[in-house]
Amino acid sequence: MKLTYFGHSCFGIEINGLHLVFDPFISGNPLAAHIDLKQVNADYILISHGHEDHVLDAEIIAKRTGAKLISNFEIINWFLSKGLENGHSMNHGGKFSFDFGTVQYVNAVHSSSMPDGSYGGNPGGFVITPKESRSSFYYAGDTALTYDMKLIGEQETIDFALLPIGDNYTMGVDDAIRAAEFVGTSKIVGLHYNTFPPIQIETEKAVARFSETGKMLLLPQIGDTIDF
Numbered sequence: 422m423k424l425t426y427f428g429h430s431c432f433g434i435e436i437n438g439l440h441l442v443f444d445p446f447i448s449g450n451p452l453a454a455h456i457d458l459k460q461v462n463a464d465y466i467l468i469s470h471g472h473e474d475h476v477l478d479a480e481i482i483a484k485r486t487g488a489k490l491i492s493n494f495e496i497i498n499w500f501l502s503k504g505l506e507n508g509h510s511m512n513h514g515g516k517f518s519f520d521f522g523t524v525q526y527v528n529a530v531h532s533s534s535m536p537d538g539s540y541g542g543n544p545g546g547f548v549i550t551p552k553e554s555r556s557s558f559y560y561a562g563d564t565a566l567t568y569d570m571k572l573i574g575e576q577e578t579i580d581f582a583l584l585p586i587g588d589n590y591t592m593g594v595d596d597a598i599r600a601a602e603f604v605g606t607s608k609i610v611g612l613h614y615n616t617f618p619p620i621q622i623e624t625e626k627a628v629a630r631f632s633e634t635g636k637m638l639l640l641p642q643i644g645d646t647i648d649f
Contacts, residue, residue, distance in 0.1 A: 471541025
């Protein structure tokens with residue numbers, strides 16, 4: 422499995438030759454100016470909630486690649502109204518099997534509205550279990566720390582988790598460490614940090630703080646790919 426960081430909360434994850442893109446926000450991120458949208462491969466686009474910094478490039482990527490959108494009912498219907506018919510809607514607790522594996526849409530504590538101000542449904546995260554794998558990974562999206570995360574750890578074997586660490590709009594470093602404990606993983610990829618002034622963090626201190634608790638915080642550079 423290969424993970425590529427496209428900045429902010431946007432990741433590409435390759436599973437058995439299929440490409441998943443999470444929360445595409447690239448063209449609006451000055452830190453990701455060197456990323457060419459035309460080179461972003463996508464068979465599926467998973468959207469955690471409706472805020473612009475998570476959906477901005479979903480339409481352009483989906484139209485170019487034909488990728489299937491996966492999100493909550495309201496977001497899929499919003500994109501349907503824009504002419505994107507290849508979508509699969511979910512809601513909290515639900516699971517569905519795709520050709521790359523199983524997706525469960527899980528709770529997130531945040532807000533959600535679309536870029537035009539319309540209702541974006543309930544925000545969520547995703548637990549992905551690749552085909553023929555005994556372990557899963559957790560993409561939290563934007564969320565506060567919630568005790569629901571403990572249920573994920575009780576029900577699934579989480580290999581690694583993608584967690585927000587930027588504070589202010591989401592949980593910060595200390596709560597992300599607790600979230601990692603809840604879901605039962607020691608490998609964490611940070612998201613939703615340093616893009617805007619309110620979510621600036623001291624990355625070296627964050628890595629050290631995770632290390633103190635026996636966990637590894639991975640903060641790849643934008644455009645870098647790491648293997649899991």
